[in-house]
Amino acid sequence: MPGRGLHRMKRTLCTAALTAGALVAALGLPAAAAQADPAPRVDLRVLVASDGGPATEAIAAELAAAGTPYTEIDLTRPDRPVIDAGLLADTVDGRPRARFQAVVLPNDNPFPAGSAEMAALAAYERTYGIPQVDAYTYARPEAGLQYPTAGGYSGSVDGVRAEVTAAGKAGPFGYLDGPVPFEDNDPAVGESYAYLSRPAAGADFTPYVEAAVPGLSTRGTLVGEYRHDGRRELVVTFVYNRYQQQFRLLARGIVEWMTGGVHLGASRNYFAVDVDDVFAADDRWNTALNCTPGDVDCTDSGAAPDPIRMTAADVDHAESWQAAHDFTFSFAYNAAGTVEQREDNNGADALADKLIADRDTFHWINHTYTHAFLGCVQDTAVVPWRCATNADGSTRWVSRNEIDDEIATNRVWGQRAGLPLDEGELVTGEHSGMRVLPQQSEDNPNLALALDDNDITWLASDNSRDPAQRRVGPATTVPRYPMNVFYNAGRAAEQVDEYNWIYTSRAQGGSGICEDNPATTTCLPAPLDTATGYAGHIVPLETRIALGHVLANDPKPHFIHQSNLAEDRIAYPVLNGVLDGYQALFAENTPVVNLRMRDIGAELQRRAAWQAALGDGGVTAYRIGDTVTVEAPSGLAVTATLPTGTTLAGTAFGEAYAGAVSGWTPSTGAPIGLVLPASAAAPAAGSAGRPVPATDPAPATRVPAGVTERVAYAAER
Known part of the structure; x- marks a missing residue:
């Protein structure tokens, strides 16, 4: 995490109440210039004071994922730095500097009564116009709200539908369409808790997110802005963790x-979907044998493979669906599938004819010619298979020439067919060639050589077993999320039967994988009904998982197979759930970003370099008036989110998204100067001479188990 290496600093503030002059001196402002200098330097870094709870952890995770620098201080550690004036502010080149642009606290006041630390924070926020987020606090007058007992509510909000107010839409949550549904994944587990109330009498409080008070016709606030004593607080009165949808929906607005x-x-x-095995056929799950004839682990000699293959009508359906959702599939193709089809059908292949004719409708990725396994040579005489060995006991590897042929033959076929390929992209069959446990603990050494032979720069990997982007020879991996819509299922009943077998106990006729690995989150207490289990359980579960990735600023693609677009077309209910669900939640200024493989790889690569630079302390950024200055190592791509109208060297910066502009710009090593529009006025500082209000620490708030530990998805009954 960036900023965790803060050194212990000397405590300089020793009293809870200071005179105006002492405040000015303690905060590093020259007495004569304290009010004369309207534009101090404000560093673009957030201070997160954590109590170890899920709410501050969630905000820190959001900052980390976006690449926003922050310093975290764990308030529970006895050896932590003291939050005092010396930590918060100083002077640089004769100019007052605020070292943090925002403060995140566990609640409105997590310190003991009369705390010098809270006094220092309040003085700092007032002096420099620094906002404070109360990550999860009790509704009380000190936070600008009535007590919940005064016509409000304290309790579970599982399954509640909250709403962004008009002020919220006009302000920090303008990227949302309005609804903010709270999760209720398991009726047996408390997942959310909130304090609902109205603003206190006379309080300058603006509700941004509200929900109905149970049993009453009134509404109570869940998120709002409280302005008082020259300070601004974002008051959040519900608890959450980093994974819950309600937080994911509001996280962007909290940061903004x-x-x-x-x-x-x-x-x-982001949302991208790769469809593997296009032109080929996928072998069907056998519900009697609980395996897939044609697979190396399905050894019944009397079981014949039963292929599933798209038709031209399925291509028409895919094109119509894409047009309706403003979305493009990436088709990973195996040309041997159509070559064999034509050989067996007197040259006819209606599917290939249709796909080639409409080739510009989709993105295309080389998936190798025959979908061969490109790792070790498989010894299938045993179940499960193992790597074959040479006489000296060393592993027998698929050769460089064989891998070359698989890549090059498929690419040449695609070029002749006119497919709009990026020749640097590759998906190997089963992500083979790379390590796969337990059989193959290392990459096939011939894979890197063949990738170099064929100028491959982006190589797909399976996120479930290889989640970190890494180098394989000249190529960089692009981890992909496997969806639990199985490659060997073209019909919903087959999908449910296989799902039951995998995720139920041995006593129920299942594989027992959940008994062997209780951490598996998709385990079933009992088999699903094959007639209703797909729509009733699997679709909503897979939708939640995929939508969770979309809402987490995660560009990694998901992958399914061509079989899932054929027959019952079982992929579409999940994809509809993700995209239609998304559209119901977000405003038009925040569309799903649908990238192809190379662009996803580049985004992940830039992020990794950026995070490394932040971790090394190589990036400095600050604002003075209407100018943001960023200093970064030469060659590093710098990322920022700024108001619409921001310019860089006289040219508009970034691309519009969610009511702001954001993007990457390369650093030459010289300072980067970004000029903010006139509408982006610096926050007004309060009066340093006003006294800090005497408030008691916020009372303890309730945190249900479903927030401290991520709720497993329960089977629907």
Whole structure:
């Protein structure tokens, strides 16, 4: 995490109440210039004071994922730095500097009564106009709200539908369409808890997100802005963790509010779907044998493979679906599938004819010619298979020439067919060639050589077993999420039968994988009904998982197979759930970003370099007035989110997204100067001479088990 290596600093603030002069001196402002200098330097870094709870952890995770620098101080550690004036502010080149652009606290006041640390924070926020986020606090007058007992509510909000108010849409949550549904994944587990109430009498409080008070016709606030004593607080009165949909929907707005829309890092909502084995056929799951004839582990000699293959009508359906959703599939193809089809049908292949005629409708990726396994030579005389060995006991590897042929033959066929390929992209069959446990603990050494022979720069990997982007010879991997829509299922009943076998106990006729690995989140307490289990359980579950990736600023693609677009077309209910569900939640200014493989790989690669530079302390950024200056190593791509109208060297910066502009710009090693529009005025500082209000620490708030530990998805009954 960036910023965790903060050194212990000398404590300089020793009293809870200071005079105006002492405040000015303690915060590093020259007495004569304290009010005269309207534009101090404000560093683009967030201070997160954590209590070890899920709410501050969630906000820190959001900052980390976006690449927004922050410093985290664990308030539970006895050896932590003291939060005092010396930690918060100083002077650089004769100019007052605020070292943090925002402060995140566990609640409105996590310190003991009369705390000098809370006094220092309040003085700092007031002096420099620094906003404070109360990550999860009790509704009380000190936070600008009535107590919940005064016509409000304290309790579970599982399954509640909250709404963004008009002020929220006009302000930090303008990227949302309105609804903010709260999860209820398991009726037996408490997943959300909230305090609902109205603003306190006389409080300058603006609700941004509200929900109905149970049993009453009134509504209570869940997120709102409280302005008081020259300070601004974003008050959040519900608890959450980093994975819950309600937080994921609001996270962007929390960050935009605290930073005033000016911060390093960026976040977008990505969704890409690769469809493997196009032109080929996928062998069907056998419900009697509980295996797939044709697979190396299905050894019944009397079982014949039963192929599933798309038709021309399935291509028409895919094209119509794409047009309706403004979305493009990436088709990973195996040309041997159509060559063999034509050989067996007097040259006819209606599917290939249709796909080639409509080739520009899709993205295309080389998936090797025959979908051969490109790792070790498989010894299938045993189940499960193992790597064959040479006489000296060393592993027998598929040769460089064989891998070359698989890549090059498929590429040449695609070129002749006019497919719009990026020749640097490759998906190997089963992601083979790379390590696969337990049989193959290392990459096939011939794979890197063959990738170099064929100028491959982006190589797909399976995120479930190889989630970190890494180098394989000249190529960089692009991890892909496997969807639990199985390659060997063209019909819903087959999918449910296989799902039951995998995720039920041995006593129920299943594989027992959940008994062997209880951490598996898709385990079933009992088999699903084959007639209703797909629509009733698997589709909503897979939709939640995939949509969770979309909302987490995660560009990694998902992959399914051509069989899932054939017959019952079982992929579409899940894909509809993701995209239609997304459209119901987000405004038009925040579309799903649909990238192809090379662009996803480049995004992941830039992020990794950016995170490394942040971790090494190689990036400095600050704002003075309407100018943001970023200093970064030469060659590093710098990422930022800024108000619409921001310019770089007189040219508009970034691309529009979610009501702001964001993007990457290369650093030459010289300072980068970004000029903000006039509408992006610096936050107004409060009066340093006003006293810090005497408030008690916020009372303990309830955190249900479903927030402290991620809720497993329960089977629907």
